[in-house]
Amino acid sequence: MGDNTLVLGHRVSEWCGVAPVLEEDIALANTALDLIGQTTLWLNLAGEVEGKGRDADALAFRRDVWDFHNVLLVEQPNGDFGQTIMRQFLFDAWHRGYLTALTGSSHTQVAAIAEKSLKEVTYHLERTTDTVIGLGDGTEESHKRMQSALDRLYPYIGEMFFKDAVDEAMISEGIAPDPTSLRAAFDSLLDEVLAKATLTRPDGTFAHKGGKSGQRHSEHLGHILAQMQWLQRAYPDATW
Numbered sequence: 001m002g003d004n005t006l007v008l009g010h011r012v013s014e015w016c017g018v019a020p021v022l023e024e025d026i027a028l029a030n031t032a033l034d035l036i037g038q039t040t041l042w043l044n045l046a047g048e049v050e051g052k053g054r055d056a057d058a059l060a061f062r063r064d065v066w067d068f069h070n071v072l073l074v075e076q077p078n079g080d081f082g083q084t085i086m087r088q089f090l091f092d093a094w095h096r097g098y099l100t101a102l103t104g105s106s107h108t109q110v111a112a113i114a115e116k117s118l119k120e121v122t123y124h125l126e127r128t129t130d131t132v133i134g135l136g137d138g139t140e141e142s143h144k145r146m147q148s149a150l151d152r153l154y155p156y157i158g159e160m161f162f163k164d165a166v167d168e169a170m171i172s173e174g175i176a177p178d179p180t181s182l183r184a185a186f187d188s189l190l191d192e193v194l195a196k197a198t199l200t201r202p203d204g205t206f207a208h209k210g211g212k213s214g215q216r217h218s219e220h221l222g223h224i225l226a227q228m229q230w231l232q233r234a235y236p237d238a239t240w
Helices: 002-013 022-050 056-061 081-102 108-136 140-156 165-172 179-196 219-234
Strands: none
Touching: 002 022, 002 056, 002 081, 002 219, 022 056, 022 081, 022 108, 056 219, 081 108, 081 140, 081 179, 108 140, 108 179
16 A cells, blocks of 8 residues: 555656646645655555564665555556546545445454545545546547547456455455455446546456555666655765
8 A cells, every 4th residue: 555655656756846737736745745644544554463573664675575565557658638547537436445444444443544545535536637637628638538538448448346365365364355356346337427528438348456565667767766755876875
């Protein structure tokens, strides 16, 4: 969870100062800040559970690509504004469903983080839903760009609902939900939004995998980490 929000938060922050209009610049910057704030909560908990003295900063800035377990969707380039919004919408739709389930976690800290994060993510989803509909059912140009974004990003959806051995262990302990159980609600929301946006869901069931398990990442993650981690790599333990 922390790797998802860390990587996506950094990606979204790349729009700061260059968004199409001032309102979107502020909205995207605030979204990035929310995601980074959630990252701190998740990675501090991960460090505590790990028990090796690593905090959120150490986990964010001192790990290499193969140690990250984010889904591949969040690594994908911003592209144009439409692609950024489509990527955010797809993630938000999954994120809200997963956080909602996590509020009932048997792990009290996981449940507390999920409850706090859910308030922010609910707003994120409302905003991206409205924007996807507005752009999809907007001009000929905006519609074309949103359909292109959906076509490009759709193959990355499946990984968010893929179940592995880690999921099985958490399910057995009541810590987290079965991710496959969340797909139906996600698909229902996606169909509803795409219909209003006059966008067509791509055919096919192929799904890119590997990021969540840490087995395979796209080339983009290495570039993200090179930019995000350079200060701590160049000046270890630097403080303001």
